Structure formats: C-alpha cells, structure tokens
Amino acid sequence: MAIGLTHYLVLGAILFSLGLYTVLTRRNAISVLMGVELILNSANINYVAFSHFSSGNVDGQIYAIFVIMLAAAEAAVGLAIVLAIFQLFHTIDVGAVETLKE
C-alpha cells in the first residue's frame, strides 16, 4: 500500500491523541504546554497533508505557518505565565493554582 493521505491523517490523529492525553493527565504546567504543542503539530500535519494531496496548492501550508507562528506566541506567553505563577506560588502544579475558585 502506497503512502497516501490516510497514513498522514492517522499519524496526525495519533499525535493528537498523545497530546490530548498529556494535557489531560499532567499536573505540571510545562508538560501541559508540551501537550498543546503536540496537538498543534498534529493539526499542522493535517494541513500540509491536505495541501499536498487534496488541494494541490500551497494555501494549506500558509495556514500551517500561521499555526506555527501562533504556537510560538502561545509558547512565549504561556511560559511567561508559568514563570509568573512559579514566582507567585513556588509551584507550577496546575491543581495548586485554583485561586479562581473562591
């Protein structure tokens, strides 16, 4: 079986699920962020795959680049928040930072 669209999509799905699992189970904020990165990567694989197999133009890749850009922004802000939280609470356990709850 030649490598086709389905292969890439399944790969993306697996990556997505792993990311999801990470986000769901980890209590460490940085790990959660890593999970998010996995999810974003899986989405990008889908974009590029569709661009390659379905549309035949590079629009999908453009979106992938936008996603990468957003991921960079998200990582910067997210990690900054993590650092700020660490300074404030001296932990980055997401469960410990539930001050939104009264």
Add this chain to the structure above:
Amino acid sequence: MELATAIFYLVAAVTVGSAAMVAFSRNIIYSAFSLLGTFAGVAGIYVFLGADFVAAVQVLIYVGGILVLILFAVMLTHRITDVQITNRAAGRIPALVMVAVFIALLVQTIQETPWVKAKEIVYVPTTGAIGDLFLQSYLLPFELASLVLLAALIGAVVLARKEIKE
C-alpha cells in the same frame, strides 16, 4: 516495500515514539528532550509532503525557538539538582478511556470520509509561492500576525519580569 515507504514508517515511528515519551515519561526533562524527536519527525513528514518551506520553519521555530523556551522554563522552575523532579500525572484511567474513544472516532472518520483528491501531486519548491501569497491575498492576516507576535512579545516580557515588591 520501497525505500521511501520504509523511511516514512521510520520517521513516523520516531515521531510517535518520542511523542509517547512526552506523554508518558515521569521525568519532565526526558519529556522535554523527547519533544525534540517529535518536532524533528514532523519536519521530516513535511519533507515527505513536499513542503520544504514549512519543514524549514518547523525546524527553525519549534526546535530552535519553542523547544529552547520550554527547556529554559523547565530549568528555571526546577532546581536541577533535585533528585525528584516531579512530573506528576493524575487521572490516567479516565484520560485513557476518553482518548481511546476519541482516537477511535477519529480513525473511523478518516476511513469513512471520501477525501478530495488533487489532480496531480507535484513536488516543486514552495517558498516563492508562499512568499507571493503572503504579500497578496494573505496580506492582512500576515500583518495581523505580526501584530499578534508583537503583542505576545510585550505580554511575555511584562508577565515574566520580576515584580519588585515595595
């Protein structure tokens, strides 16, 4: 099995394997380093898909930027000398169940959907085309993106700087 197919499976395996390390490793340092494999693997996948520019961007930004950021964050928030570097996980069972259900659904969707096929699959350099698009039909999103990045940058600096308590 062709060589290309073999290499695809190899790259995919590296990607998935390191992603699994990220997901399951108990040590956050290992997790962070495994992320390198995932990112590199995904870049490889892009190469397979003929997306040379995106692959390059992937390496530059993810590996060169985000990963380094994450490592910095890990280092800054843990004393590296600590024996126990916590990477506690909780609620594994429900998470596994949810994820399993989810992936099943995804795979089913992938199988059942009649995907549109392109007329021909080409492998040409895409950098020029992407550049053109950015300055023509995607000019506005492109400019907005720069604004978002600027905002994120300022936001990150504001958030991360140390408060000087009076």
Add this chain to the structure above:
Amino acid sequence: MTDHVLTYMTFFPLAGMVVVLLLPRERHDLVRWASALFTLPPLLLAVWLYRNFDPVNPGLQFVEKAAWIPAYNINYFVAVDGISISMVLLTALLTFLCIFASWGIDKGVKGYFALFLLLDTGMMGVFVALDFFLFYIFWEVMLLPMYFLIGIWGGPRREYAAIKFFLYTLFGSVLMLLAILALYFSSEPHTFDMTQLIAQSSRYGTTPLHFWPFDHLRWGFQHVVWMALFIGFAIKIPAFPFHTWLPDAHVEAPTAISVILAGILLKMGAYGILRINYPMLPEATADLAYYFLGALGTWNIIYGALCAMAQKDFKKLVAYSSVSHMGYVMLGMASFTPQGISGAVLQMFNHGTITGMLFLLVGVIYDRAHHRDIDGFGGLAAVMPVYTGVSVLAFFASMGLPGLSGFISEVLVLLGAWQKYPLLSALGASGVILTAGYLLWTIQRVYLGATNEKYKAMPEINGRELFTLVPLGIIVIILGVYPNALLDLLRASLDQLNQLVIPHLS
C-alpha cells in the same frame, strides 16, 4: 546656493544641533541664541522660496535628486510643489517662533534645543521628501525627539502622555511601513520614487480580495493599502477614533511643543493623504473618500466641538478645537472640487497659525498663573489689555470670523463640499455655531467679568511673547483679506491632483 535650497532648509537645523551639542552646558543664553540663529536661515530661505515659486507650474520645483542606495533603487529626492509649499513655509515660520517661545525652558536647556533642532529637520524633511524611503526616515526622525521633548520637559503626567503618543504614532508608522513596502514590491521595477509610483498608479487595479472581511466588498489591493496608509495618517490628523493621544500630549507638552504638535505634526497626516493616497491610489480614494474623509471629517468637526465645550482645561479645549478644525481639512479634501481642496490646504496652514497662536496664548498665562483651569481666571481684560486683544483676535480667527484667515478656508471647504455632499456641508457649517459657542464661552470666562482678586497684579504680556504672536496675527489678517497670497501657489498643483482622482469617481 539656490540649487540646493531645500537641502539647506532641511539640514541647517541639523547642523545647528551639532553646534548646540558642542556648546558648554551652562551657557543657556548662548544655546538659545545659537538655536535661533540656525532656524533663521530656513525662514529666510522660505521667504526666498515663496517669492521664487512658480505658481503656474503644477509640477515639482526646486528638484534635487541623487542616488543614495542604488541597490534598492533608493534616491535622495526632494522637491516642492503646490501641495507642500505652504507646509514648508509654515514649518520654517513656526519653528523659528517656537525657539523664542521656548526661552523659558531652564531644565536641560542644551538637550531641549538640540532635540528641537533635530525635530525641525525631521519635519521639514517629511514635507520635501519625494522618495518614500526618505519620507519614512524623516517621519521616524521626527517622532523620536518629540517623544523625549514631551517625556522630559512636559507636565506632571508627561511620561504617560509621551508613551501614549509614541505608541499611537508607532502603530501608525508600522501600518505605513507595510503599505510602503507593498507599494514598493508591486511596482515594476521596484521603486520608492513617488513620482514613478504615481505614474504606475493604474497598475493596481481592483482585483477583489478573497479573504475575510474583504470578500464581501469590492475591495482590491489598493483599497487595503489605502486603509493602511489612511490609519497611519488619521492618527496624525487626528481623526476620530484615533484622537485621544492629542489632548494628553498637548496638555503635558511644553508650550512650544504644543505649538509644533498642533501647527505642524497634525498637518502631516492630511499632507500624507494628499501626497500619497490621492495620486498613488486614486481609485481607492474615489471609493473611500466619502466615508473616511467626508463623513468622518464632518463627525470630527461636530464631535471635536462638543468635546471642546465640555473641557475645563484651557489647553485641552484648544486641543479639541484642533480635532474639530482638522475635520474641515478632511471634509474639504473629500470634495474633489477646486474650492474644497484648496480650502483644505489653506485650512491646514491657517490652523497652524491660529492654533499656534492659541497655544502660545495659553502658555503666556500658564507661565504666570501656573494653571490652566478656565474657570480659575476671569476678568483678565482689565489686567492685561494687550494680551486680551491678541487673544480675542486669535479666538475670532479660530471661530472663522470673516476678514480673518480661518473664514476663508472654512468657507471654501464648506462651499466645495456642498457640491458633492450638501448634507455633510450643512452639518459641517452647523459646527460653526458650536465653535462660536465654546469659544465665546471661554472668552467670557477667562477674559471678561469681574477681575479675579488673585490675578490683579498679573504682569502684562512681555516683548518676547508678543514677538512670537504678532507675526502670526499679521498673517492671520493678511490671509483673511488677501487669501490669494497663498492660494495662488496651491491652485495649479491641487487642480492637477483633483484631476487624477475625478475620473474614478462614480
């Protein structure tokens, strides 16, 4: 000498800055006189320019062009035409007078005057540059000293005002830079030369855009570039809703800087639209002028006047009156009639002189009373009759009293606008009533009535202050009686500019 008159005018103050920096720090008077000395030649050259400008020629005059960065086709290219001549004259005049208005600065005198001279170069450069790259560089050169002049020599909330000013204008600059690059890359061969970009203006067409939010509008590349440039310039004008930096910056800035801000910086927005948007993107101009210049300008007139009415701070009142008066400029530009567009450019000049006077006048009493609360004065006419006389002249000029310059430009704007947009013109004309309302109310509260006991012994306006005000007052009267003194210079170029856009009007 005369071949490089514009270069001399632009870079004389820069040379002055170098000289001032070399002077000893504690010799305040020496620094002041040196600054005056280095702004005087541009003024004299401006007079020469005025006398030698050929009013019949609609094209560029006193052209200087030299290759600068050939690799990117960037040139040192300066010239004047009817669009810029009035602004060049205004800049030369106001900077010279503002040196004298800055005499009272006694903190960091050397730095102040050095920055001021740098600012002068930047402003003059913006008005004479005809290469986009050069234009942008001067634009940025002007912003930086302004930031420091407000941030260091300003009032109590100066840092806030300076940062606000800087962020607003930087935001505008970024958009403008993107638009400049877009124009550069879409030209063939790539060029920053404004005249060539104008010649290629038909290239852009209106290829529709396929992404949100433009997919439902018949917008093309040039509309988007137009908007980017417009926002950049609208911040400077300042058009609603980009105007809130203005009151803060004015209130905090020292008197002379307020004069420069209102007199020259605000004009750059309108000038940029005329210089760049109109000829380079005529189709988009024809499509968008009604909404973003005509209607928004009318809104500016009324909104600014209403806001001014609510002010208690004298300087804020004048700042909001600027918002209102710049609305006339926008409305006039949008009319595409010879009267309207000439009126708009004349209004730019007149607003520079009149509002300049008003800020100088506020500065005079601020120096004496150390506050600007309108209700805190009263009856100054009995104490300072000469000062009151000059103030009333400026107020009535601002109100558009016939016989003074403000009337000519306002009536031309409204007359020109009537042809295309009678309703907007009528609304704009009603702004005149509001203007009379808040200005008369201010006159009444500050100058008339029983004399406030606190200011019984307020010293009369002194010679130096009069020296800054009288030339402006004379110009206000002359242009009211004989507006052709300036209109003659503008007419040919502005007519030509109109003709570029008119064919695209639907």
Add this chain to the structure above:
Amino acid sequence: MEHPIQTDYLRWIVLLPLLGAGWNGLLGAQLQKRVGKWLVSLFACAPVVFSFLLSLAAFFGLLALKPEERFLTDRVYAWLSLGSLHVDVAFWVDPLSAVMILVVTGIGGLIHIYSIGYMHEDRSYWRYFAFLNLFTFAMLLLVTADNLLLMFIGWEGVGLCSYALIGFWYQDHVNTRAGNKAFIVNRVGDFGFILGIFLIFWSLDQQGHGTVAFREIATFASLLQGQEIWGIGVVTLATLFLFLGATGKSAQIPLYVWLPDAMQGPTPVSALIHAATMVTAGVYMIARLNFLFSMAPVTLEVVASVGVATALLAATIALTQTDIKRVLAYSTISQLGYMFLAAGVAAYGAAIFHLMTHAFFKACLFLGSGSVIHAMGGEQDMRKMGGLSRSLPWTFWTFTIAVLAIAGTPLTAGFFSKDEILWQAFSSPHGSSWLWLLGVAGAGMTAFYMFRQLFLVFFGECRADHHVQEHLHESPKVMTLPLVVLAVGSIAAGWIGLPGIFGPNLFAQWLEPVLGAAHEAHGSGAAEGTLMVFSVGVAAFGFYLAYLIYYRRALAPEHFSSLAGGLLYRLSYNKYYIDEIYQFVFIRGTLLLARIGVWIDQYIIDFIVDGSARTTALVSWVNGLFDNYVIDGIVNQLADSTFAAGDKFRKVQTGNINSYLYVILGAVIVAIIVKLRYWS
C-alpha cells in the same frame, strides 16, 4: 448688461471708518492718556463725517445719471478665484445702496457725535469709538458689497461689533452673557445665510454660470427656475436659507430673543446698531435679492407671516415692559416685523422706506431715552420716572415728535411709511386683508405702548428719589443737537415718499431701477384713503387709551392686567417665557446631547471592556470627558477588565483546567458521534 461706471472713491466711503477704527484701536489708549479724549473723538467722528460727504457725492453722482444707468462701482482687487468661483473685493452703489449708505453714515455720524457727550465719563472711551467705527465700516461693507460673500463679511462683522459693544462693560457678566447670546443666535442665522450662498452658487454653477455677484445672479436667476434639491425648488430653499439669516440679524421669530438683551450695551449703541442700521440688514438683503424672493412665492408667504407675527408678538410684549429701553427694543422688533411684512408682499420699496423713516425716529427715541437715562443717573425703570418734561425740555420735545412719528400720526414720517406698508399688505397680489388687519392691530398697540412710555416718563409726578431729582439736568449740546436733527428727520423724511393720493412718490421712483416698478394698486385711491383713515383711527384709539390710563389716570392699569386671571399679563410681562423655553430646549439640549454622547460611550466601553464600569465612572468623573476612555480604557484597563470579566464568570468556574478539558473533549466526542451517525 450695461457697463457700470468705474469710480475709485467708493472704497473710501467704506475704508475711512476702518482707518478710524484701526487708529483708535491701536493707539487710542495712549492718545487718550497722553493727549486727551478730544483727539480720540476727532479721529472717530471725522472719518464718518467724510464718509457721509462721499456718500452724498455718490448720491448726486447717481442723480446726474439716467435712471436706468444709475450704477457706480469700484473694483478693488480679486479676492478669491478658484475653479468657477470668482469673488472680487468690489463696492457698488446703486439707488438702493445709496439710501443705505446715507442712512448709515448720516445717522451713524449723528450718533457718533452724540456719543462724545454720552460716553464722556467712560474709561474705555477709545475702545468704544474703535468699535463704533469698526461697526460703521462693517455696515457700509454690508450695504456696498457687490457680491454675497463680501456682504457676508460685513454681515458677520456687524455681528462682531454688536457683540463687542453689548458686552462693552465686560466686568459684569450680565452684559457679556447678552453679548454671547447675540453672537450665537446671529451665528444660527449666519449658518442659514452661508448655506443660501452655497446653494445659489452651485445651482448657478450647474448651468455654467457659478457666481456670487449680485448683478450676475440677477442676470442668470431665471436659470434657477425648475431646479430642485431634496425635492424642494432651489430658489425656494435658497431664499428660505437667506431668510433664516435675516431673522437672525433682524431679530424676527424665531431668532429675535437676542435683541432685548442687547440693550445691555451703551444706549447710543442701541440706537445705532440695534435700531437704525444693523438690524435692518435683513430687510436690505431681501430687497437686494428681491428678484430671487419674487421667484419664490412660498418664501414670500413665510416672510410676510413671520413679519406680521413678529410685529404682533413684540407689540404685545412691549405693552407691559417697564424698562425704558426694553420697550423700545420690542418696538424695534415689531417695526422690523412691519418691514418684513412689506418685503413679504413683494413691496420692497415700502420696506426700505419704512427702514429709512424708522432709522430716524427710532434713533431719536433711543438717543432720547439715553438722554433720560443720563439725566437719571443710569436709572432705566419707567416706574421711577415721570414729570421729566420740565427738566429735560429738548429731550422731551424731540422724544414727543418721535413718538408721534412711530405711532403713525398723520403727516409724520412714520405715518407715510407705515401706511404704505399696510396699503401694500392689503392690495398687493401677495397680500390679503388678513395681513392688513393684523398690521393695523399692531399699529394700534404701537400707539398705545409708545404713548404709555411718553406719559410715564415725561408727565405726572416725578417718582424718583430726592437724590436723583436734585441732579436732573438737560444733556449737553453735543447730545441734544443730534436729537433735534433726528426729530426733524422723523417728520420730514416721510415727505419724499408720499402715498399715491397725495402726490408723486419720489422714493419709489428713485428705487425703481433696483426694485422694479411698484405694482399698480388694484384698489382705487378712495380705498386707500378709507383704509388710511381706519388705521389712523385705530392708532388714535391706542393713544386715547394710554391717555386715559397713564395721563388722566381715569382707568387703572390693573383693570387690564387682571384680565383672564392675570394670565395674559404674566405672559406678556414674561415675554411668553420664550427665553426660558429656548434655554431649556437648545442650551440644555446641546448639553444633553453631550451627555447622551457620554452615556453611549460608557455603554460601548462597558460592552468592550466588560466589568470596568466602576473604574470608568471614576475616571469620567475625574476627567469629565468620556472619550478619554473609549480608547484609553481599552489600553489602560485591559488587565483590570479581564480580571473583572473573570470575576463575573468565576461562579461557573472551578479553576481546575483538567475538568474543563474533559468537558470540552466530551462535547467534541458527542459532536463527532452525532455528525457521523446522523449527518453522514
């Protein structure tokens, strides 16, 4: 178009007073201190006198020409020239403006001379004369301008001088407020005027003849016929706009409210600006553009109705006023109403005739009242006067003559001009018997309140306190002499415009080249005579009533004031509460508008930066201005508002990120299942 005769002295008629104003304005303070007030007066009065002589020269110059060629012009320079707009600074004198410049410089000159005596004690003597000269300049500019835009300079210029002179004693805020009111109300009128100019210019421009010069407008006016804008005929709309301007300047409904307050200025100013000249500018403008107004019957109807309504309304208010100058102010408004009534029935000549005679007798009345106020030491309340005829004989006699004239006593100037108006209102094709009847009613009231004033001030016992009584004195010669001249004018000025049944109407003939031939009356001479007798009878009744009440004291005024429970009296005495209504509707309205703006902005801010309302209100309270925080609010309070928004939502939040994720994931799964099962 015949070529007018080019002269180069007309400009000096206008410019001489400007020179006087400039001289006194710049140097007057020093002259007054160093040399004395006489020099200031000299530099103020001489230019006006010379202007008057030049005006006479122009008048005789015109007289020497054939009637249809009576036209002098003086083009000074091109003022504005842009596109199709060409405006010159050019002056012209035709029979109509010749009348006006003679009135302005003649009566103006007399009032200048009178002011020498009246203002003698004032510290700001020089400033007074500078403004008075500036006013004369602006008024002359208004009447001699050869185009609408130049006329507008004079139009606003007289408003400026009026503002400055009403608030002349600026130390008191009552005066400055009156000045502000006059200027702003006039600005509303000017707004209409300028729109009228725009409309005329562009409508003519569409026909290829864009112009604002009167003579060219007259030539091309017929092109405007049939043009429309916003569904209204261009001529109608333009003339209505112009008429709005006229109501402002000439104090007609709805913009008359500023004139009574304008009496805060020095009395000679009231005489010159607010009686004789400036307020008649609207009448002059309509006469000047008579060809346009005649093309718009709707406008004429409006003009006539507004005129007669103003005449009646002001007369009813004047019945009960107690301030000597306020009575005259309302009387002026009422008389101006008559002029507009005449203009509205297309009897422009009658309007100008009344304008001229009114200038004489009203100036005389104001100067007379000024003399009284001067003698009473500033007292203006008629209830505290009385019996002044003995101590102020010159004032008394001249005042009486002027009262007789305004009341329409036969053979005085007011009789001829008012009668002409009433006759035209009745007989003109645009007139009606209703207009005539209302006009006659107003004339009766005029006679009543004017004689009431005469009796209250000059007859009976003096009601002033002893201190004032001891100081009663006749005014100096410099003040009484102008009174005498004006009194003579109040009688003689009417004889140049005799009604048809008495002889040739020289005045109408003189104006004929400008205003066209007066229409042939469709009534007979007998009808005119009958109406005349009737209106004289009504005026005599008004006199008799005043005589009974205020001279013989046979009838108590309370008898009338208590009619209808005193309601009518209170309405009249309080000027129908119009000022209060305007204050409430327009002034408060504008401020309310601002507040609505505030409210909307706050609402929008609250919408954008949810939850920051409290901070916003605080900032708004501090700054008093809303727009600071539409945008600043977003910039400065983003953090606050985010927190505040979170504050609102936190009730539904647990703060546990994982639980959110489960919810999201569950929802997505359900969504996918639904999609796969039911929509695939």
